[in-house]
Amino acid sequence: MRDTIFALSSGAPPAGVAVIRISGPKVRFGLETIVGFVPAPRTAKLATLRDGSGLLLDHGLVFYFPAPASFTGEDVAELQIHGGRASIAAVIDCLSRLPGYRLAEPGEYTKRAFENGRMDLTAVEGLSDLIRAETEAQRRQALGQADGALRALYEDWARRISHARAMIEAELDFSDEEDIPGSVSDKIWPTMEELASEVASHLAGAKAGEIVRDGFRIALIGSPNVGKSSLLNTLTQRDVAIVSDVAGTTRDVVEVRLDIAGQLVLLQDTAGIRDSDEVIEQEGIRRSKAAADSADLVLELRDARLLENNKEIESLTDRTTLAVWTKADLVSVSEPATPDGAILVSSVTGSGIESLLACIAQKIKECQVGADEILPTRTRHQQYLSVCHRELVTAIETITAPTELRTEYLRNAANSLGRITGNVDVEDLLGVIFSEFCVGK
Ligand SMILES: Nc1nc2c(ncn2[C@@H]2O[C@H](COP(=O)(O)OP(=O)(O)OP(=O)(O)O)[C@@H](O)[C@H]2O)c(=O)[nH]1
Ligand SMILES: [Mg+2]
Structure with missing residues (x-):
């Protein structure tokens, strides 16, 4: 069973209110132990927090977000307590004594959200940028990305490529039968040309996106x-x-x-x-x-x-x-x-x-003239977008190549988009991306 993780998710104490977030399979058990009940889902409930021996820790508001409709996709609870150092330390100490509980690592909540399909990698990066955003332009760009603007764009492109491959492959399968004319390719390749030029113009905005972010x-x-x-x-x-x-x-x-x-x-x-x-x-x-x-x-x-x-x-x-x-x-x-x-x-x-x-x-x-609202923001995006564009162009231009080879280029183009969103093997990238986060996010 996975560890149940907890951490202070709000800013540095002292503050008026502190938010402690808990996520994992033993959230309900933790709530029953500390506040004596599990509140109705997504409803604020005033509660008295006590440690295992009944000692009063604090009074505060408690939320329960059952899986899968939570930030991480697991059972999640949030304790809103007094934001003093000692109050926070007392509750954290109490949680750390519960079986199966441990302190969260930096970015671990977001990582679980990604693993549970609640966010794609571009949304993860957008969230990381949003937390760091200092200016209005950064905030707008990061929020759009965190809300899935890049994901929607790249997944739509990947779908169009898959559709094209499917059509071409279907044509291959039926190529022996005489009544299927070779007209599928005639329709498909122009749509891939359109896509290639969309990718190119999106890539051209990379500098503008980088300027906003960096x-x-x-x-x-x-x-x-x-x-x-x-x-x-x-x-x-x-x-x-x-x-x-x-x-x-x-x-x-x-x-x-x-x-x-x-x-x-x-x-x-x-x-x-x-x-x-x-x-x-x-x-x-x-x-x-x-x-x-x-x-x-x-x-x-x-x-x-x-x-x-x-x-x-x-x-x-x-x-x-x-x-x-x-x-x-x-x-x-x-x-x-x-x-x-x-x-x-x-x-x-x-x-x-x-x-x-x-x-x-x-x-x-x-x-930023001519740049779209939705821009690639990182070198990582640019690299994979360039590969995607290159593979698309190769597929389109190698007219004399066997069709199998041309669809293989299309597959590479779609995979490259999948690496940006995290749908295709990205194990090697995860460490870098999640290390940007602070504890509690
Ligand atoms: N009257 C007046 N003096 C200025 C103005 N700007 C700078 N100074 C003076 O010009 C001198 C040089 O200013 P700095 O800002 O150190 O010049 P700098 O270009 O950084 O010089 P270096 O670091 O040596 O390359 C100082 O004595 C400043 O007080 C200005 O707008 N008006
Ligand atoms: Mg000077």
């Missing part, structure tokens, strides 16, 4: 002393990076997390780029360049006083670079006499910061 990377790049660290501090409204008038203050890449218009942004301050003989500074500059290369957007900072010299300055603004003129308070020009889209800011007065934020929000939006 954050939009912005690197602050420019000469020493141009005001990169000052701008980082102004944007985060915190004193994160050291600011000084010594050129070459920043050496390491300093990264902060920001919420801009509901999107997670990873903002990186870097070492000022110049020719330097100094080993540590050279390493800092190497890191600056690497940060610029991997960024979704580079803010290229320049001192606005250069504008006053009326020097011809080459535009750097393109899709991934935004020119930002700093120290606006030190110059008399109000609008930069520079290419469109350049922005003039001051970290001292705060002028131009609002337009800079609006510009960044616009850049993030541009990365």
